[in-house]
Amino acid sequence: GENVEQHPSTLSVQEGDSAVIKCTYSDSASNYFPWYKQELGKRPQLIIDIRSNVGEKKDQRIAVTLNKTAKHFSLHITETQPEDSAVYFCAANFGNEKLTFGTGTRLTIIP
Amino acid sequence: DTAVSQTPKYLVTQMGNDKSIKCEQNLGHDTMYWYKQDSKKFLKIMFSYNNKELIINETVPNRFSPKSPDKAHLNLHINSLELGDSAVYFCASSQQGAREQYFGPGTRLTVT
Numbered sequence: 001g002e003n004v005e006q007h008p009s010t011l012s013v014q015e016g017d018s019a020v021i022k023c024t025y026s027d028s029a030s031n032y033f034p035w036y037k038q039e040l041g042k043r044p045q046l047i048i049d050i051r052s053n054v055g056e057k058k059d060q061r062i063a064v065t066l067n068k069t070a071k072h073f074s075l076h077i078t079e080t081q082p083e084d085s086a087v088y089f090c091a092a093n094f095g096n097e098k099l100t101f102g103t104g105t106r107l108t109i110i111p
Numbered sequence: 112d113t114a115v116s117q118t119p120k121y122l123v124t125q126m127g128n129d130k131s132i133k134c135e136q137n138l139g140h141d142t143m144y145w146y147k148q149d150s151k152k153f154l155k156i157m158f159s160y161n162n163k164e165l166i167i168n169e170t171v172p173n174r175f176s177p178k179s180p181d182k183a184h185l186n187l188h189i190n191s192l193e194l195g196d197s198a199v200y201f202c203a204s205s206q207q208g209a210r211e212q213y214f215g216p217g218t219r220l221t222v223t
Contacts, residue, residue: 032210034211038152042216043215044201046213049211093210097142097161098159098167099212101155103151103152103153106152
C-alpha cells in the first residue's frame with residue numbers, strides 16, 4: 001500500500017545541536033521525496049526535496065539523504081535555531097499524481 | 112502577490128449546514144488538490160484535479176463535492192456538515208502532479 005512512516009513524532013534539541021528526522025516509504029517506484037515545514041497556524045512550506053537519482057542534497061543548514069535500497073530518507077538540520085521550531089513532514093510520491101505525507105514531527109528547539 | 116489563496120480563512124457553522132470553500136492559484140499550475148489536516152496534524156489528500164479533470168478521489172464521504180470551473184480554481188462544497196468535519200482544509204497546486212506542491216493558507220472549519 002501507499003505508506004510513509006515518520007519518526008520521531010516529537011523531538012526536542014538544544015539550540016545549536018543537530019536534529020534528524022527519519023522516514024520510510026513502501027513503494028519502491030517512488031522517486032520524489034520532499035520535506036515540508038509547518039509553523040504554528042501556517043501553511044506547510046517546501047524546504048527541500050530530493051529525487052531518486054541522488055543520494056544527498058544540502059541547502060545551507062538543512063540536508064536530506066536517501067537510501068533507495070532500504071527505502072528510507074532523512075532530514076538533517078544542523079546548528080539549530082529557535083526559528084527551526086515547527087512541525088516537519090516528509091512525503092513520497094505514489095505514481096505521478098499523488099504525494100503521501102508522513103505523520104509529522106514536532107521539533108522544539110530549546111534556547 | 113499571493114500564489115495560492117483560499118476563502119474563507121475561518122468558518123464556524125452548525126451541524127447539518129452546507130458550506131463551500133474556494134481556492135485560487137495564480138502560478139499557472141495544471142494540478143490542484145484538497146487536503147484535510149485534523150487535530151493531530153495528519154495531512155490527508157482528499158481530491159486532485161488536473162486541468163479541470165478529477166484524477167484523485169480518496170475515500171471521502173460523498174457529502175464532499177469538489178468542483179473546478181477552470182484550472183486556476185478548485186472549490187470544495189460540503190453538505191450536511193458533521194462534527195467530525197472540523198479540521199483545517201488546505202488547497203495546494205503543482206505544475207506536474209506529485210512534484211513541488213504549494214499550499215494555500217488553509218481554512219479552519221469548526222462544526223458545532
